[in-house]
Amino acid sequence: MTVLPVLPSAAVACCSPVTAGVLDDSQAEALARMFKALGDPNRVKLLSIIAASEGQEACVCDLTEPVGLTQPTVSHHMKLLVEAGLVAREQRGRWAYFSIVPGVLDSLAGALSPR
Amino acid sequence: MTVLPVLPSAAVACCSPVTAGVLDDSQAEALARMFKALGDPNRVKLLSIIAASEGQEACVCDLTEPVGLTQPTVSHHMKLLVEAGLVAREQRGRWAYFSIVPGVLDSLAGALSPR
């Protein structure tokens, strides 16, 4: 529910192919923002854990042990992933469920190698 | 000529899909290393400039003006891209030519969205 619209319009601006013409500043920034979010091993791992979970969602309690980090640290990484638009956060009762924003990874992949 | 083998074997280790099972530490680190290299707007732009150049190669002198950075700074960013295995550096006479390592972007894209 709380996909922060950090990118003005992710579907449009996020995915100008890197290999098709020189990117302008905003395109390069939008891409770099998402790649930077993926630039930490723990965040990559967190993302894969979510993707591998049944229902493609997980709460912090499921994430804290596999990466071997403190709960606040995991919470911090998840915030970054949400702010980057890669992950969505949904509060259900006491738990916060995180899921990968549909299509984002495909869009990013498309920016790296069109079709 | 100087593709640093920062990744033990890039073609094998670099591209375990993020969405297919939990990544182990080395897989996550290998991916994060490349994504981190893409986590700066100027480096994304540099990459796109190289890709857009004829022959898919460029020297620092071609790169310094479009990004509006100093020559040492561009040189530093290029070093990071080379160390990440994304770009190859070839010295020809006085000039150093940079080109995107063939297949790397496709592999990275494959790690984000298999197929």
Place this chain on the structure above:
DNA sequence: GTGACGCATCGACGTTCGTCAATATCATTC
């Protein structure tokens, strides 16, 4: 060999990042 040129390295700087312990917030249960 002397000069000019292209690029890398070095040293420094302010900024951002990753991490934790401590604490706050919010929803549930009693």
Place this chain on the structure above:
DNA sequence: GAATGATATTGACGAACGTCGATGCGTCAC
């Protein structure tokens, strides 16, 4: 409403990053 449990926020710390000016190192032309 008090207690409990799951997350988020704060504050602090060292490490890493992005940038620049100054300098060093090959290469080419004369």
